[in-house]
Amino acid sequence: MKKEKFPLRGLKDRLRIVLVRTRNPLNIGAAARAMSNFGFSHLRVVKPYEPAFRGARSAVGATEVLANAEQFGSVADAVADCALVIGTTAARRREILHVLENLETGAPLIRAGMSSGPVALLFGSEKTGLSKQDFSHCHWLMHISTASRQPSMNLGQAVAVCLYEIARETEVVSAGPPLAAASDLERITSLLYESLAASGYVRSGAERTTKERLRRMVRILNITAEDAETWMGMLRQIAWKLTRV
């Protein structure tokens, strides 16, 4: 890829910080504050512990970022407009089927993604992090290099460190063509799943895991925005044919 320098400033509007199932109001507030510090503004929360979200919003000194935070019922809805979705994880290895980047190597990819469209960065709950189902919405995963004795970071601190690195003024790897929006990828996933189900591929009892695996596999394809329409048209046709027979 060609390397190009361009200011991140005009692109900061393209990053969405998505907090999934956050419990502690202080952490939501801390994430919002770090976003203000580093010049990012789009905060989204998915199924927050309700009193936590209300508490954070009404806290004295709550930032403009927090006041404008959007609430969603699912990860799919929260990332629907994003062409690149990244999940954060404290785990060095678990059964990770995604590419796992360190923050140092991931941040330039995020900046490059922001140069072509909206990007979502997901943070899981304080106790359990992101679930496998959450991961299935992600193109790749990102990890902050920490000490093995204490790998798990505080949520607000993890957000701050990620945004510091993403906001770093540095060379940006120039983008490839714009990627498809998550909503299109989800449509493609659904059409594929319908086709698979209709074709007898999906074992009884394995519906959910099959769908998740499929979702992940589709995300990793890096389907371009330009091609997405074509893919959908093709798959729509296949699904229609299969379910008609």
Added chain:
Amino acid sequence: MKKEKFPLRGLKDRLRIVLVRTRNPLNIGAAARAMSNFGFSHLRVVKPYEPAFRGARSAVGATEVLANAEQFGSVADAVADCALVIGTTAARRREILHVLENLETGAPLIRAGMSSGPVALLFGSEKTGLSKQDFSHCHWLMHISTASRQPSMNLGQAVAVCLYEIARETEVVSAGPPLAAASDLERITSLLYESLAASGYVRSGAERTTKERLRRMVRILNITAEDAETWMGMLRQIAWKLTRV
């Protein structure tokens, strides 16, 4: 300076995180957690709000770092064994008489300092940051690049971001000769001040500001460990002579 790569791992023991007049126990706990995350262990607190420090120490899940934290009555005592002392500040400009580095440019200097001796990194209180007097103990100051609308970071997040950058595995600018310990620099400052006072230089009412200015000026000299003894011997002699007359 020659550039050299060497692992920071063996040097992490040389960094002291010094929290000055911290009020909120959650922030002391958060600083300790970030230290554990990035593999640093020496936490020092100067005049903390006492209930805050006790509260943080007794908190459930308090880290080993917190349990081993040392308490000091003054910044001078807390940095006495350090050959390099750096103050953090949210201010872009105020009447700063020190060199002000960004975290990106400061971190390699800190790593280089750690290769030759103990280094202290100071963080001020949540409301007012470090005072001018605190700054006078510092060789230079460091700033995290933040948005101008919301420059001031949460203390725990600022510590996390600094440690992330310092722990970054990267090229390290190799060190010059080892620098003098802060206790030696303070002795030199005192001897100079005694000499100045005895010589009639210090205006009545300007004692404190003169001492602070002096302290800062001495720190910026970067006196080497090898030369410190000689300097002290020389100044001791001058002071003795002046006060005897």
